[in-house]
Amino acid sequence: MKFEELGLIKPILDALKAQGYEQPTPIQEKAIPSILHKKDLLGSAQTGTGKTAAFAIPILQNLSEKEQHRNQIKALILTPTRELAIQIEENFQAYGKHLKLKSLVIFGGVKQHAQEQQVKRGVDILIATPGRLLDFISQGIVKLHHLEIFVLDEADRMLDMGFVHDVKKILKLIPAKRQNLFFSATMPKEIAKLASEILVNPVKVEVAPVSSTADTIQQSIYFVENSNKTDLLIHLLKDPKLDQVLVFSRTKHGADKIARKLHQAKISAEAIHGNKSQNARQNALSNFKSKKTRVLVATDIAARGIDIDELKYVVNYELSDVSETYVHRIGRTGRAGSEGTSFSFVDGLDIANLRNTEKLIGKKIPVVKDHPFHTDDLVEQKRDSNNKPMQARTSSSKIQPKKTQEKKKFFRKRNG
Structure with a gap:
């Protein structure tokens, strides 16, 4: 038509x-x-x-x-x-x-x-x-x-x-x-x-219900220790084909930290999140769209309105504990039938989120092992060992009191 x-x-x-x-x-x-x-x-x-x-x-x-x-x-x-x-x-x-x-x-x-x-x-x-x-x-x-x-x-x-x-x-x-x-x-x-x-x-x-991901997006998982994630990102960015990359961070502080470390590695990067002024956010987005900035690091709420023609690469620096968020994140690429690629970094504490995400999208995401920071295969065995529901990873590895969890949830919603 x-x-x-x-x-x-x-x-x-x-x-x-x-x-x-x-x-x-x-x-x-x-x-x-x-x-x-x-x-x-x-x-x-x-x-x-x-x-x-x-x-x-x-x-x-x-x-x-x-x-x-x-x-x-x-x-x-x-x-x-x-x-x-x-x-x-x-x-x-x-x-x-x-x-x-x-x-x-x-x-x-x-x-x-x-x-x-x-x-x-x-x-x-x-x-x-x-x-x-x-x-x-x-x-x-x-x-x-x-x-x-x-x-x-x-x-x-x-x-x-x-x-x-x-x-x-x-x-x-x-x-x-x-x-x-x-x-x-x-x-x-x-x-x-x-x-x-x-x-x-x-x-x-x-x-295309939210549980589906576009077939045009090539998805992959990288098992990596949390302390090595930035090094893995820098390693991937050695490939000049990755000339425009949107990176998702769980927190605003994390987004700033990732952008700062990329700068130290001589990679142009900016962070965009709710604590930034409107002018700073718009400038960062404009620089990214024009490819003046190579990497944009964003929180989920800040990135929801990002619409960039032919964006080819998305990185999940960590998986969200809300499985549907994975679909929204990688949906920034592969838009309107074009091809895209997503890389997701997963450490041991993210296994539950990975299982939940794969259950939602109805497919197992391929694992890339050919990189210097691949973790012990025990992590993948843990992923496959059983299909029992697991509690998704929170921002802290310790279980928070219910009141504290609710308070943090409130501020996450308010501040994005």
């Missing part, structure tokens, strides 16, 4: 052609016609499937046909992170460059004056994070009386970051009569309940 067959108008088709888009991805093919017909939609799709275009394109077309209430907010896209919000707004700008519609992104972590002035000049499509949006509504800067379309993106991440209560507050402040588009990579009970409260007779679109 071609985009022309979806009934899209010429200005949008021209913009898509300029972006090099020829054929819609499965979620775009399924979602665009329903959204054009102004139906509510429940979308479940793994990262990298073209989800943003699936809602941005029909929203632009539907709003372009309206002259009434021009430069009043008619579409609101709510998303959990600054990086993802910026990425979505970039897509709206690209697909709508031949239209008269104005889009704007607002987020916290920066002074509000510039964003406030842009809102006051008029906007048709607003992309926002929950905190900044509620601030602007309470100050009377953002008014949503003319809202026609509400998009909740990355709903599962909203839950992870503790934003669900903010979402519910926002829902009470927007017109009851509207089109609702709800997207979530996973569908835990809390998210399914929220979807049922928001959507009216929705069209359900499900593409």
Whole structure:
């Protein structure tokens, strides 16, 4: 199928052609016609499937046909992170460059004056994070009386970051009569309940569930002692083919430490996480996209909005204790049918996470032994010895009291 067959108008088709888009991805093919017909939609799709275009394109077309209430907010896209919000707004700008519609992104972590002035000049499509949006509504800067379309993106991440209560507050402040588009990579009970409260007779679109990884991604495991992981990363980076590498760290402190050690090894690297200022994060991302910086070290929340064309290499410096995170991480590469490679470093304490991840994706990830830091084969034997459920590794090898665990979980959610 071609985009022309979806009934899209010429200005949008021209913009898509300029972006090099020829054929819609499965979620775009399924979602665009329903959204054009102004139906509510429940979308479940793994990262990298073209989800943003699936809602941005029909929203632009539907709003372009309206002259009434021009430069009043008619579409609101709510998303959990600054990086993802910026990425979505970039897509709206690209697909709508031949239209008269104005889009704007607002987020916290920066002074509000510039964003406030842009809102006051008029906007048709607003992309926002929950905190900044509620601030602007309470100050009377953002008014949503003319809202026609509400998009909740990355709903599962909203839950992870503790934003669900903010979402519910926002829902009470927007017109009851509207089109609702709800997207979530996973569908835990809390998210399914929220979807049922928001959507009216929705069209359900499900593409490549989160438990699957793209066949175009070559996955591999490296068994290595924790103390040797940085040396292994430096060893892999001796290969000049690895000219743009996204590295995932479990913690913000760990991301800074990895970037610092790579610098010491004369490898250009920057870290991106919740403790960095917005300008620092955007500069780091810009440098990485332009390949001025070879390695970007990121935490999971900071990396959720990273969308880089033809990114080929992802490194899991350590596995997450949430198995679905593995799919999201390596989904930064192998996007839209292109090829990608993921390397995952696993030490003895990560065996439980590895078992859980392989159970989720339904395949055993090949092990690479041909490197100077391969650990004793006993580690692999431990991986294969039994299939009993194991407690996933926490940030400390010692079991934390329940209260301490809950406290740490809270701060991880808050700070990313």
